[in-house]
Amino acid sequence: MTISPVSRVPLSLEVAQRLRAAILDGTFPADTELPTETELAQSFGVGRSTIREALRVLQAHGLISGADTVSTARPRVTHERTAGAAGLALSTALQVGAIPLADLVALRTLLEAEAIRQTTSVPEAARSCLVTMAAAVENGDIHTFHAADVDFHVQLAYACGNQALGFVIGVLRDCIAGYLLDALAAVADRRTVLVRLLAEHQSIVDALDVGENDRAAEAVVAHIRGFYEPGTP
Template identity: 30%
Template sequence: MNSVSSLGPLRPSPLVEQATHHLREQITGGNWPVGTRIPGETTLARTLGVGRSTVREAIRALAALGLLQSRQGAGVFVIADHAAEDWPTRLRRASVADVYEVRMLIEVQAARLAALRRTDEDLTALDAALTARRAAGAGGDTEFVDADIALHAAVVAAAHNPVLTDLFGEFAPALRQGLVDLVSLLGLRRDDPHHGDATHDALVRAVVAGDAESAGRAAQAELEATLARLRTA
């Protein structure tokens, strides 16, 4: 049933967001079940009191969420009654070990690229990040993990690939608390407050030297060691 009786005119702004919200409510509230062809743009625009372009953008937004699908010559149909999880949500739900496996794939290549592309500014940032990680050894586990992630972020940044940088930025929050818990649970810093300093030093030295293969190996060795801990935790 294509009833739009429960819809009403919208306030002036932000129109696209409001239109998207109202149309989504029709789907999630069961007014437009899966398989339903929704009313046309002209009908929706008149009912909501907006232009057809606003309705069109709202439909695109809901299509991106996996709720609607446009079928040429047939109209727009409801294909799901709940939105697919976005990437950050999926990462939060994933196990730390699973996230770490993918992180390792990203960072090993990033380390190789960093060794080939690093600038003088990158070298300065890497030196500062390594120094900060060592200083954090005197602090708590959260401070130490934050400094560790910052060093890895500096390596990824030195690769000068915005996609890699964005991917690492998505992974970091999902890893942070898991790593804090791991360090605390396994007492990794009990006997060595600067846990992993040698491998991180080797990684930075390889990037500074412009040795891509050594940088990749150093990153892989360091990350594999932590992943092994995660799998047995």
């Protein structure tokens, strides 16, 4: 019998985990550059290829920047991409069938309704999204409309004051966005749907403006359900 029951993990993965831990515990602070690949290779005592594979893993997790364009810039520790990475990962799980879309939508409904209930005032950024959406309706530009739509919900979600709530809503939104856009593109009478969606958004804002948070929450629930439930033209 062997006395080494521990299955050896590849060096690249171990390096990735150690780098990840170093970033999370602040050894490499946010918004700073990492050492060069050669320096990392020397300090870890591994080859540059190994370091590069570890860096790819960290980039996939959104912990460091780079790799989206080819440049000589050193990768930077960043925390802004983690939400996008989480959204992408969740989206992958969704596409692959690990999590049903209906469950995600139900969760999103629950969270957005709660966020609306806790919101005291509508941020200006959300209002300007309404303007953008209105303009997009005129042009029939579903991409612009959709982008503003996403932004509207996220802005509203963060206005509730609970950062965790806003964050998770944003991630869910990222994850569902693709489906929403497809659904919009598939709609025959596009303009009618856009007008209705815009009106629903407006009614949410109106309810909030007069302090009727419960009515706003109901409007959000109806808004989301109305779009995802089957048989919605």
